Amino acid sequence: MMQFLVQYKQKGRIQTKTYHAKTRSELEATLQSQNLFVLNITPKTSFKERIAQFNPPQTKEILSAFYELKLGLKAHLPLNLLLENLQNHTKNPLLSAQFAKALFALNSGKSLSLSFKEAGFSDFICSMLEIGQKANRLDSAIEFILIELKNMQKNRKLLTKILLYPAFVICVMICVFLGITLFVLPQFELLFIGINAPLPWISRSLLFMRTIVLDFGLFGLVALGGIAFLCYKSYKTSLKFRIAIDRFCLKIPYFGAVLYYYQLCQFLLSFFWLYQSKVPLQTTLEIATQHLSNQAIKQQAEGIFDKISRGIPIAQAFSASGILDSLSVQLLCGAQNDAGFLESLEVLLELHQEELATRGETLLVMIEPLMILILGALVLWLALAIFLPLWELPMQLQGL
Structure with missing residues (x-):
């Protein structure tokens, strides 16, 4: 659920109010039902989104989302519908919020690459989307993004595997050493002092x-x-x-x-x-x-x-x-x-x-x-x- 700061005119006065909605279309339907003359709509970062910053999406989650985007493009589905589906289907809260922001920017008339940039996606993804749009080869750009993400995931797994084992062993060694020296060995010292x-x-x-x-x-x-x-x-x-x-x-x-x-x-x-x-x-x-x-x-x-x-x-x-x-x-x-x-x-x-x-x-x-x-x-x-x-x-x- 996104937060929107809506500036509207009612009874000759300009007012500002915060609304909650899943998508821009849902927000516009709500505003239309209230007969408000809307002046400006600005997405607002909610407290839940700030908390979600501590749980960044994993590479495999981004991969899954872009696979879905690729299949949707092959089926010739509209981009705004694809982004709305990604927003609803993505389990990671931060990634879902990013797609929601991208959808909002896209519906505001901005380009796809600029929408993704404002949503907080990496410069590489935004650059590839911009190149794909300019060359009218968005599907090829998505394909390359997938190749790059898969390669990145494979290489990161290798580095993690290299670093994780020694880090785990060192932590175990520190715990064992502290446990023996602080709690076990002093008892023998007291015994020998006694005799x-x-x-x-x-x-x-x-x-x-x-x-x-x-x-x-x-x-x-x-x-x-x-x-x-x-x-x-x-x-x-x-x-x-x-x-x-x-x-x-x-x-x-x-x-x-x-x-x-x-x-x-x-x-x-x-x-x-x-x-x-x-x-x-x-x-x-x-x-x-x-x-x-x-x-x-x-x-x-x-x-x-x-x-x-x-x-x-x-x-x-x-x-x-x-x-x-x-x-x-x-x-x-x-x-x-x-x-x-x-x-x-x-x-x-x-x-x-x-x-x-x-x-x-x-x-x-x-x-x-x-x-x-x-x-x-x-x-x-x-x-x-x-x-x-x-x-x-x-x-x-x-x-x-």
């Missing part, structure tokens, strides 16, 4: 860690949170800091390579399909660059068109930007004409996708035994710290 016997060094090392956690744990947590907040704020506001962090991420062994190929797959997929669709080169590069979240790579990609505009061939412009490795550049430079360049792009895209999958699986294979080794070392440390005092307890009692 005036020293603890083994490995047990004392854990007690030392317990002292650090108790004395400086809260301060350390606050300091860590403050540093994390400052880094996050600097990352969002300072371009130099963001480039430095993104460049550092690319240099992390193994993970940096996965991140690099993830970014390049997003860029090359967009560039290939747009170039194949005969979209102007500047627009193609702008839209493809929007997919790059790593600012260090994005900065390299942004300089490609400047080099092309100075008369440098497109393959050499890619080479000069430094965004591609030497093998990829050789593949592009080997193209003799536009068709050959397009074929080289397709091969390059496939190679990068295969390389991303291979390096991702390799990183997963390396992470798992490493995490097991670290977890095993922690368990051994904790076990010896607990059981060594028990093994030495009979000898300590005999000495009394």
